[in-house]
Amino acid sequence: xxxxxxxxxxxxxxxxxxxxxxxxxxxxxxxxxxxxxxxxxxxxxxxxxxxxxxxxxxxxxxxxxxxxxxxxxxxxxxxxxxxxxxxxxxxxxxxxxxxxxxxxxxxxxxxxxxxxxxxxxxxxxxxxxxxxxxxxxxxxxxxxxxxxxxxxxxxxxxxxxxxxxxxxxxxxxxxxxxxxxxxxxxxxxxxxxxxxxxxxxxxxxxxxxxxxxxxxxxxxxxxxxxxxxxxxxxxxxxxxxxxxxxxxxxxxxxxxxxxxxxxxxxxxxxxxxxx
Amino acid sequence: xxxxxxxxxxxxxxxxxxxxxxxxxxxxxxxxxxxxxxxxxxxxxxxxxxxxxxxxxxxxxxxxxxxxxxxxxxxxxxxxxxxxxxxxxxxxxxxxxxxxxxxxxxxxxxxxxxxxxxxxxxxxxxxxxxxxxxxxxxxxxxxxxxxxxxxxxxxxxxxxxxxxxxxxxxxxxxxxxxxxxxxxxxxxxxxxxxxxxxxxxxxxxxxxxxxxxxxxxxxxxxxxxxxxxxxxxxxxxxxxxxxxxxxxxxxxxxxxxxxxxxxxxxxxxxxxxxx
Numbered sequence: 001x002x003x004x005x006x007x008x009x010x011x012x013x014x015x016x017x018x019x020x021x022x023x024x025x026x027x028x029x030x031x032x033x034x035x036x037x038x039x040x041x042x043x044x045x046x047x048x049x050x051x052x053x054x055x056x057x058x059x060x061x062x063x064x065x066x067x068x069x070x071x072x073x074x075x076x077x078x079x080x081x082x083x084x085x086x087x088x089x090x091x092x093x094x095x096x097x098x099x100x101x102x103x104x105x106x107x108x109x110x111x112x113x114x115x116x117x118x119x120x121x122x123x124x125x126x127x128x129x130x131x132x133x134x135x136x137x138x139x140x141x142x143x144x145x146x147x148x149x150x151x152x153x154x155x156x157x158x159x160x161x162x163x164x165x166x167x168x169x170x171x172x173x174x175x176x177x178x179x180x181x182x183x184x185x186x187x188x189x190x191x192x193x194x195x196x197x198x199x200x201x202x203x204x205x206x207x208x209x210x211x212x213x214x215x216x217x218x219x220x221x222x223x224x225x226x227x228x229x230x231x232x233x234x235x236x237x238x239x240x241x242x243x244x245x246x247x248x249x250x251x252x253x254x255x256x257x258x259x260x261x262x263x264x265x266x267x268x269x270x271x272x273x274x275x
Numbered sequence: 276x277x278x279x280x281x282x283x284x285x286x287x288x289x290x291x292x293x294x295x296x297x298x299x300x301x302x303x304x305x306x307x308x309x310x311x312x313x314x315x316x317x318x319x320x321x322x323x324x325x326x327x328x329x330x331x332x333x334x335x336x337x338x339x340x341x342x343x344x345x346x347x348x349x350x351x352x353x354x355x356x357x358x359x360x361x362x363x364x365x366x367x368x369x370x371x372x373x374x375x376x377x378x379x380x381x382x383x384x385x386x387x388x389x390x391x392x393x394x395x396x397x398x399x400x401x402x403x404x405x406x407x408x409x410x411x412x413x414x415x416x417x418x419x420x421x422x423x424x425x426x427x428x429x430x431x432x433x434x435x436x437x438x439x440x441x442x443x444x445x446x447x448x449x450x451x452x453x454x455x456x457x458x459x460x461x462x463x464x465x466x467x468x469x470x471x472x473x474x475x476x477x478x479x480x481x482x483x484x485x486x487x488x489x490x491x492x493x494x495x496x497x498x499x500x501x502x503x504x505x506x507x508x509x510x511x512x513x514x515x516x517x518x519x520x521x522x523x524x525x526x527x528x529x530x531x532x533x534x535x536x537x538x539x540x541x542x543x544x545x546x547x548x549x550x
Contacts, residue, residue, distance in 0.1 A: 045506015046471050077471040080478050171479035174449055196321050196352040203355050204446035231320015 003033045004069045004145050005061035006126060008040040009086075010104045011076025012048035013127050015041055018073075021126045021138055029142045036126075037061055040073045047078045055082040055089070058108075062086075062094040062118075069145050070094075070118075074127040075103025075165075083111040083177050090117050100141060101125050103191075103257065106168040107177055113162065113266045114179035122163035122187075122255065123151070123263040133259035144263055153187070153262035155253055156269045159213050163187035163255050163264040170201045173208045182211035187264060188238075189218030189256035195230035198223075199237050206245035214248035219256025278308045279344045279420050280336035281401060283315040284361075285379045286351030287323035288402050290316055293348075296401045296413055304417045311401075312336060315348045322353045330357040330364070333383075337361075337369040337393075344420050345369075345393075349402040350378025350440075358386040358452050365392050375416060376400050378466075378532065381443040382452055388437065388541045389454035397438035397462075397530065398426070398538040408534035419538055428462070428537035430528055431544045434488050438462035438530050438539040445476045448483045457486035462539060463513075464493030464531035470505035473498075474512050481520035489523035494531025 006018075018036040025034050039057035042049030049057075061070045072079070086108065097118040099109065102125065109120035123144060124137035131137060140151030153163075162181060164172070166188040172178045186209060190198055198220065209215070220234040232240075235252070242249035254262045281293075293311040300309050314332035317324030324332075336345045347354070361383065372393040374384065377400065384395035398419060399412035406412060415426030428438075437456060439447070441463040447453045461484060465473055473495065484490070495509040507515075510527070517524035529537045 043503075045504055046501070047506070077475060080475065167475075170446065171475050173479070173483075175479060175482040200352060200355065200442075200446050204448070204450060207450040208448075226321070228318075229320055231322070 001033045002031060002145060003035060003067045004071050005035050005037065005064055005067035006040060006071045006073050007037045007057040007061045008048035008073040009054050009058050009079035009082060009108055010048065011046065011074055011078060012043050013040050013073045017126055017129060020129050024129070024135060024138055025142055028139065029146055032142055032145055035067070036073070051081050054078065055085050058082065058086050059089045062097060063091050065093045067097065069098040069100065071141070072101030072105040072108065072125055074125055075101065075105050077104050079105050080107040080177065083107045087111045087115045087117060094118055098145070100144065102163070102261065103165050104168060106164045107172065109266060110172050110179055111177040114177065120266040121263060122266065124261050128259065128261070131259045137259045137261055140263060151263045152269060153253055153255060153264050155216065156264070157185065159183070159185050160267045161185040161187065161264055161269065162266050163189070163218065163253070166190040166198065166201045166205065167193065170204050173205070181209060183213055185213050185216060185250060187216040187218050187253045187255050190220050191257035192222045192224065194224055194226050195234065195237065196226070198234060202237050202241035206241040206247055209247060210245065212247060214250040215242050216250045216253040218253045219258050221257050276308045277306055277420060278310060278342045279346050280310050280312065280339055280342035281315060281346045281348050282312045282332040282336045283323035283348040284329050284333050284354035284357060284383055285323065286321065286349055286353060287318050288315050288348045292401055292404060295404050299404070299410060299413055300417055303414065304421055307417055307420055310342070311348070326356050329353065330360050333357065333361050334364045337372060338366050340368045342372065344373040344375065346416070347376030347380040347383065347400055349400055350376065350380050352379050354380050355382040355452065358382045362386045362390045362392060369393055373420065375419065377438070377536065378440050379443060381439045382447065384541060385447050385454055386452040389452065395541040396538060397541070399536050403534065403536070406534045412534045412536055415538060426538045427544060428528055428530060428539050430491065431539065432460065434458070434460050435542045436460040436462065436539055436544065437541050438464070438493065438528070441465040441473065441476045441480065442468065445479050448480070456484060458488055460488050460491060460525060462491040462493050462528045462530050465495050466532035467497045467499065469499055469501050470509065470512065471501070473509060477512050477516035481516040481522055484522060485520060487522060489525040490517050491525045491528040493528045494533050496532050
């Protein structure tokens, strides 16, 4: 059995989400043992429990010698509040593990990558089962935990790569969680932001990413309707700010807040990488 | 007569806003001559005309030897797209001028302050006449242009001070527009952002402001209702991140997207400063 320990470093999921993901895994991936930490269902204000509870659950999962992987249940907001303490508290048992999530959990992927702890992976989370076609997203993650890399973003090109939510990356910049991304392909995706806000984030991010190998634009979904059209599309925005910052714009990627969200292992991808 | 040249580096106003502000100035400040540049009413997509038009209008206003001050008509989004070119194109006639605005126009105030061009001032803009009690905001600005500092934020304490919209400051960080704020009191205000987003912005900003004299929290207005309470208030958030970053939290300021928005001259305030 491959054991996957699941916690919620940002916001909580409900027990029926855990039950649905567990049922899918039981019927199609019998060699996987999904272990939802009780903290996944805690709630305090915006968060899945107070900072101290979210931190202790994450450390339990990551330091557990019987777990091969840590899976983040959901984004939302809040993993940045515990990420510095988390990487400090991770021991030898965390070092070989896969850590999978995206969106707000990019704060943790960044901190892990910066500290070279485990294998941070940008990929689907349990909550994705609620999306249209969400079972496919969950299967992609469960395949990855089963050492099947079929769900990997096919455009990875041999250069070290990372993927982030654009707002997450924008607010990571200059903080103690930010990894050195020189030489990397940086994939960014966004959800539920106006195009003018995406333009503003690209202004900030592109100016701070000099030295990267290039930027790819993931999916830009659920853009709210504005009182007037912005005047250009998300890809025009990416191209514009890449050009101003002399960063190669490398095209699209199938990464984002969507059931089609492909898997991006941070750093260098290896075919048939073991979870 | 003191001539104030008005342009819109971000988004446009309508002619009736200009007419109302002009009427108020004519009846109460006869020594002021408000000159709304035609570009204030231009529109292209999100912006008050294309980048080139907004830039040329700003340069005309700022380089005009007959104008004592440049007043930004409205924020919105977009002054960051022309700010680098603007400071490059400013000549000797711009150096003595007051430049007043806030919100998105903080990008320009920042760039001007960084390059030590003119006197950047965080204060009301013509569009504010549309707020509840907006005439008071306009009067405060017109007094300032008339060398009457009555509208100045009373908490300025002799240390160099700046004021910014929090999102504007967050996206300024690390860009070529960002001034050195070491030793400064930094006032931040926010509008129409969820508390979780304000928490995320403070995480980013506080980590990048080491060396400032302290942070003051301006007004936090129009916070959208979330699906659940965040669990703490804006001032708790400011205190929390200041403490984590070892930055003194200095209390509140009456600065923000509100008719009560007080005036903050960048740098060292001087009583009865001349416009």
